[in-house]
Amino acid sequence: MSAVAVFDIGKTNVKLFATTADGAVLEELSAPNRVLDGPPYRHHDLAALEDWLLAGLADLGQRHSIEAIVACSHGSGGVLVGEDGALMPMIDYEQDPPADMAADYAAMAGSFRERGSALMLGSAHLARQMLWLERGWPDAFAGARAFLALPQYWAFRLCGVAAGEVTSLAAQSHLWSGADGAPTRLVADRGWARLLPPLRPAYETLGTLKPDWARRCGLSAETRVLCGIHDSSANFYRYQAAGLSDLTVVSTGTWIVALTDRTGIDLSEEAPGRSCNADVAGRPVPGMLTMGGREFAAVSGVERGPATSKALSRIVASRTVALPSFGADDGLFPGTARRGSIRGPLAGDPSVRFTLALLYAAMLANQCLRMLPASRTIVIDGGLVRDPLFGAILAALNPDARVLVNRDAHGTAAGAALLAGHKMRRGPAPLSVEMPDMSGLPDLLPYWSHWRDLCHPWSQAS
Known part of the structure; x- marks a missing residue:
């Protein structure tokens, strides 16, 4: 029977599930979501997490016929990417940005209708992370291909296709107004639209698992990678x-x-x-x-x-x-x-x-x-x-x-x-x-x- 692999990224822990097509859990793997103090700021260890994910897929693939992979996560994770991977480390959303930048962000974040959430602490909003990266590392920001919410980052790494997704962007990112179904004015004001790929449905197959990763995990080259979703x-x-x-x-x-x-x-x-x-x-x-x-x-x-x-x-x-x-x-x-x-x-x-x-x-x-x-x-x-x-x-x-x-x-x-x-x-x-x-x-x-x-x-x- 075909199985679905679900990569569930929490702030503290990550889990990898093998499930039936009806969502019943067959098996679960888990690990801490490791955070590094820096430099350049406190950030998640994406490289270690990627190794864990691929090892987990290989492990589950020995006992389950994995037909599709989908990632889901909290709404406060995002990654600035180039053609193939991260250009900057993924900011830990509990990391406070510079005080002057935080004050500037509060003044530009827009109305509640656009934000869809309160102004939260730390770096909880993707837009606040983008402003920090833009100001602190302008060369990397200018040369970036996209800024991806976490489920779509992992889909990008798995199959090479960059996409946006509405549930991820509508979850306190301040980049998308859930009420209006449109990007916020902040996106236009900062010229960030170029970094937000076209929206694809959470359930859409973006592509198949990269051939070298499929071989490494022992999975079929036809393993589908879905766009992904907010938890x-x-x-x-x-x-x-x-x-x-x-x-x-x-x-x-x-x-x-x-x-x-x-x-x-x-x-x-x-x-x-x-x-x-x-x-x-x-x-x-x-x-x-x-x-x-x-x-x-x-x-x-x-x-x-x-x-x-x-x-x-x-x-x-x-x-x-x-x-x-x-x-x-x-x-x-x-x-x-x-x-x-x-x-x-x-x-x-x-x-x-x-x-x-x-x-x-x-x-x-x-x-x-x-x-x-x-x-x-x-x-x-x-x-x-x-x-x-x-x-x-x-x-x-x-x-x-x-x-x-x-x-x-x-x-x-x-x-x-x-x-x-x-x-x-x-x-x-x-x-x-x-x-x-x-x-x-x-x-x-x-x-x-x-x-x-x-x-x-x-x-x-x-």
Whole structure:
């Protein structure tokens, strides 16, 4: 049976999967995503990562008939390339650029409608990376062939074809307005259009694996290389491929990311946590994001689960609350960074701390939902759904929606793999979801209102 190889590039770790055409994971390899301190700045070790990728393809190819390769990644990685490879090292997006350049960038970045995200820290935006490279290494920048988002960089290395792709550019790059489906004015103002190759769909085959690489990996010379996709959009595509619509997906991990296919939101208006991504067809995908996983960890501390209905009932009855924000980021509530607190009679009770942390994370996820248009179906996935109460709490707080939980931990890989069969698919892709068990839950809506009142005046959603 033919398999799809998915190269999933995270900030901290990289993974290489062999999957079925339906997105089921057959095998997984992983490694740290190595960062070098410099020179000329802190950067990812692309050469070492390339060696690891090729060795991994050779390893998986011994046990699986790999028919296609697709890369997916976070939205803050980009590489300046020449005719064959990188001209400059790939900037670590947590690396701060020079202070004067950062200030200049803030003044030129444009409106929220163009940016589709807040101005984030470090070098999180591809446009900010491009400005740094242009100013710091003008000769390399002037001689470059393209600046490629990370999935398309790896496609370029694998098959030699340079391409742009909408989900990657619409993910906080500040090079593409997801709301308008067009490059931002910053691209024209800086003359960067020459470095952005024509857009190709995420699912399109750009070419076949380079002959020397195919021989090195022991793979067929006909192995297809797909254009590639942003990781959150890949996860969202998994549900689109399964035939779901009128949909909001809440993915949980270090970040809580909520994406919806619903319209009706003013994408010209900036709000805390608001974003605008794109789906594989280039349609705007309004979203919300907050570092809910880190907030959860800050509250739970050393306490371990599972959360219990008994502890939840005690917390709700006592109106004990965790309030934002414990981390250095304001998240959904401007002005709250490092002001997080736990209040109420059970604030010092370690026996309820894990359940309180899970409830707090669910409050943050529900705030994300309230900041988006209501949808008929809500799907929850990611790390927090390992605890059954997380999905149950969100279902109780959203009684007018069909709330489903997906416990598959490989959503990004599954969605990326499904791209390989996009043009041939004649029916919905298989999807295993379940409805959460809400039996034994207390009435959570009054608690939600109380929590929201305590978060005032930062939160303005109804």
